[in-house]
Amino acid sequence: MRSPLEKARKNPESMKARILTAARHIFGEYGFHGTTTRMIAKEVGIDISTLHYHWGDKNDLYEAVVMDVNNDLGKELLKVEKIVHGSSLEERMNISLDMMTDYLFDHPEISNLVLLRYFSKTRNEVDIDFKVPEFSGDIAYAMGLAKDAKNPSPRAMMEVMSIMNGMHNFISGENYFRLMLKLDRKCYIDLVKETLKFILIPAFVLREGKTKKEVSRPPSKTAKEKKKSQSKQS
Amino acid sequence: MRSPLEKARKNPESMKARILTAARHIFGEYGFHGTTTRMIAKEVGIDISTLHYHWGDKNDLYEAVVMDVNNDLGKELLKVEKIVHGSSLEERMNISLDMMTDYLFDHPEISNLVLLRYFSKTRNEVDIDFKVPEFSGDIAYAMGLAKDAKNPSPRAMMEVMSIMNGMHNFISGENYFRLMLKLDRKCYIDLVKETLKFILIPAFVLREGKTKKEVSRPPSKTAKEKKKSQSKQS
DNA sequence: CTTTGGTTCCATTTTTTGATTGAACTGCTA
DNA sequence: TAGCAGTTCAATCAAAAAATGGAACCAAAG
Numbered sequence: 001m002r003s004p005l006e007k008a009r010k011n012p013e014s015m016k017a018r019i020l021t022a023a024r025h026i027f028g029e030y031g032f033h034g035t036t037t038r039m040i041a042k043e044v045g046i047d048i049s050t051l052h053y054h055w056g057d058k059n060d061l062y063e064a065v066v067m068d069v070n071n072d073l074g075k076e077l078l079k080v081e082k083i084v085h086g087s088s089l090e091e092r093m094n095i096s097l098d099m100m101t102d103y104l105f106d107h108p109e110i111s112n113l114v115l116l117r118y119f120s121k122t123r124n125e126v127d128i129d130f131k132v133p134e135f136s137g138d139i140a141y142a143m144g145l146a147k148d149a150k151n152p153s154p155r156a157m158m159e160v161m162s163i164m165n166g167m168h169n170f171i172s173g174e175n176y177f178r179l180m181l182k183l184d185r186k187c188y189i190d191l192v193k194e195t196l197k198f199i200l201i202p203a204f205v206l207r208e209g210k211t212k213k214e215v216s217r218p219p220s221k222t223a224k225e226k227k228k229s230q231s232k233q234s
Numbered sequence: 235m236r237s238p239l240e241k242a243r244k245n246p247e248s249m250k251a252r253i254l255t256a257a258r259h260i261f262g263e264y265g266f267h268g269t270t271t272r273m274i275a276k277e278v279g280i281d282i283s284t285l286h287y288h289w290g291d292k293n294d295l296y297e298a299v300v301m302d303v304n305n306d307l308g309k310e311l312l313k314v315e316k317i318v319h320g321s322s323l324e325e326r327m328n329i330s331l332d333m334m335t336d337y338l339f340d341h342p343e344i345s346n347l348v349l350l351r352y353f354s355k356t357r358n359e360v361d362i363d364f365k366v367p368e369f370s371g372d373i374a375y376a377m378g379l380a381k382d383a384k385n386p387s388p389r390a391m392m393e394v395m396s397i398m399n400g401m402h403n404f405i406s407g408e409n410y411f412r413l414m415l416k417l418d419r420k421c422y423i424d425l426v427k428e429t430l431k432f433i434l435i436p437a438f439v440l441r442e443g444k445t446k447k448e449v450s451r452p453p454s455k456t457a458k459e460k461k462k463s464q465s466k467q468s
Numbered sequence: 469c470t471t472t473g474g475t476t477c478c479a480t481t482t483t484t485t486g487a488t489t490g491a492a493c494t495g496c497t498a
Numbered sequence: 499t500a501g502c503a504g505t506t507c508a509a510t511c512a513a514a515a516a517a518t519g520g521a522a523c524c525a526a527a528g
Contacts, residue, residue: 015475031354033268036515047477052517054475112353118407119349120265134414154415158429161411162400169399170392173352177395180368181388195392202436249505270485281507286487288505469528476523484515494505 005064005071016054018044023055023065028109032062032122059124063131069113070132076103077135081142089144090205097167097196104171105189111168118165136160143204159204166196239298239305250288252278257289257299262343266296266356293358297365303347304366310337311369315376323378324439331401331430338405339423345402352399370394377438393438400430 008016022043026035037058041048055061080099084092104111117132137152139160146152152160170177170192178188242250256277260269271292275282289295314333318326338345351366371386373394380386386394404411404426412422 029355030357031265031267033265034354034357037517038515048516049478049518050476058516115349115353118403118410119346120268120354121263121409123264123268154417154421154425155429157415158404158411158425159433161403162429162433165403165407166396166400169352169395169403173399175355176352177392181391183388187388191388191392195389195396198441199393199396199437200433202440203433206436206440207432271487272485282486283488283508284506292486471528472526474524474526476521478521479519481518482516484513486511486513488511489509490507491509492505492507495503497502498500 005067008064009068015044015046015050019046019051019054019061020064020068023061024069024109024113027062027065028069028112028116031116031120037061066113066117066132069110072107073110073114074133074135076100077139081138085142089208090201092143093201093204094197097163097200098193101167101171101189101193101196104167105174108171108174111171115165115168115172136164139164163200166200167192170196239301242298243302249278249280249284253280253285253288253295254298254302257295258303258343258347261296261299262303262346262350265350265354271295300347300351300366303344306341307344307348308367308369310334311373315372319376323442324435326377327435327438328431331397331434332427335401335405335423335427335430338401339408339426342405342408345406349399349402349406370398373398397434400434401426404430 005020008014008020011017012021019040023035023040026040026043029035030039037048037051040061041051044051051061055064077100080096083099084095087095136157137146138149140146140152140156141149143160145156145159174188178185181188181191183191239254242248242254245251246255253274257269257274260274260277263269264273271282271285274295275285278285285295289298311334314330317333318329321329370391371380372383374380374386374390375383377394379390379393408422412419415422415425417425
């Protein structure tokens with residue numbers, strides 16, 4: 001509890017926290033350059049100078065927003081991992097995709113801001129990226145794609161990013177895609193979940209099955225035999 | 235050959251075309267609000283007023299850029315479809331992913347601009363979207379996911395968008411992801427292709443196999459038999 | 469009651485940005 | 499050669515946007 005960010009989040013009613021929340025939404029919707037400090041101040045119902053008093057200049061506020069959003073995302077990922085830990089890969093993916101999709105649809109600014117950071121540049125060289133923690137390594141570890149969360153292979157990282165981006169895309173692009181498909185929100189959310197599961201799960205489950213099969217007979221077998229062949233491989 | 239856009243593209247050396255090209259790159263990198271007309275003019279090496287003389291105001295130029303990029307994307311998709319037409323689904327996906335990935339890596343502004351349009355709003359209500367053709371329906375048809383390119387099911391559309399976005403993500407995010415993974419460009423491109431194929435192909439091929447199996451024997455078969463059962467389904 | 473620190477707003481400054489104007493230059497044609 | 503259409507640029511304007519300074523307000527401490 002030291003940074004101004006944590007301080008602001010401690011009391012969500014505080015002016016500092018209210019500004020941060022409004023900034024999250026507006027930066028998420030319009031991006032850094034598409035957002036003016038006036039828009040944020042107006043959303044909160046305060047004067048611009050109050051905003052500057054609390055958060056310094058626009059860059060500082062943006063930086064705080066990115067960190068804040070990343071914190072929340074990290075917390076949620078940890079929560080999900082606790083729940084699915086121990087289940088089979090297919091089960092883990094099913095539950096994780098459900099939970100994360102629900103969470104992100106409740107907080108679409110998170111997806112918006114994550115993607116904007118990947119895909120769009122800022123004119124100022126605000127290189128805050130090195131301060132923002134990356135979770136892909138941890139997810140790769142949790143999925144069994146990496147022996148060590150700190151040293152995941154590029155391939156494992158890419159696979160994890162495919163999953164995360166798959167979610168972010170449909171959540172961040174809701175306005176665009178949902179209008180195109182003419183669906184109401186609930187239908188859209190369900191369809192996103194189904195599509196993500198349809199696309200993502202087979203690849204991973206199939207590969208897991210293959211590495212297992214390599215050292216055993218093709219047909220189904222007893223649990224004991226499975227365990228043996230599993231320990232044999234790798 | 236009537237619109238100012240087509241006119242400009244006819245002669246790529248013309249000032250109008252040079253401005254359009256520069257605008258593609260800069261709008262793609264920084265987004266609409268992150269780009270200033272001065273940045274574009276400077277890139278071309280001309281005065282701002284020359285830019286306005288040729289393209290009107292910033293909105294008009296942006297609109298032209300979006301249309302231009304979309305034209306190019308449509309042309310390339312058509313080219314790829316011509317080549318892979320008739321092959322098996324797995325073969326089609328393999329080749330299409332290879333070709334489209336190569337093409338987009340050569341023209342990353344396309345991916346940039348497509349994604350920015352999905353994920354980021356513009357302050358002005360420049361509703362150009364209704365003018366911009368959507369290819370997802372045609373791809374769905376070409377993949378056999380829809381009986382009619384004009385009336386694809388939402389589910390088919392979502393599946394196609396998963397594929398397209400999967401590509402766009404890694405191309406548009408190259409700077410970010412490649413720096414993170416510390417790979418040179420060639421390695422990164424290869425890894426993108428492998429990852430996309432690994433993630434995307436199994437889901438579709440598996441489903442196709444399932445619907446096929448319903449009307450034929452499970453084990454592998456000769457190419458002749460395969461062809462027969464292929465024509466039987468659908 | 470007075471002081472003090474923290475907070476907010478109003479008014480203003482400075483910088484950036486989009487857009488226009490008019491002069492100058494070009495090559496072509498009558 | 500004079501005239502003209504098409505282009506380009508320097509200079510400038512007007513609006514938007516970031517940021518600041520100082521007055522006013524308020525609640526708690528002395």
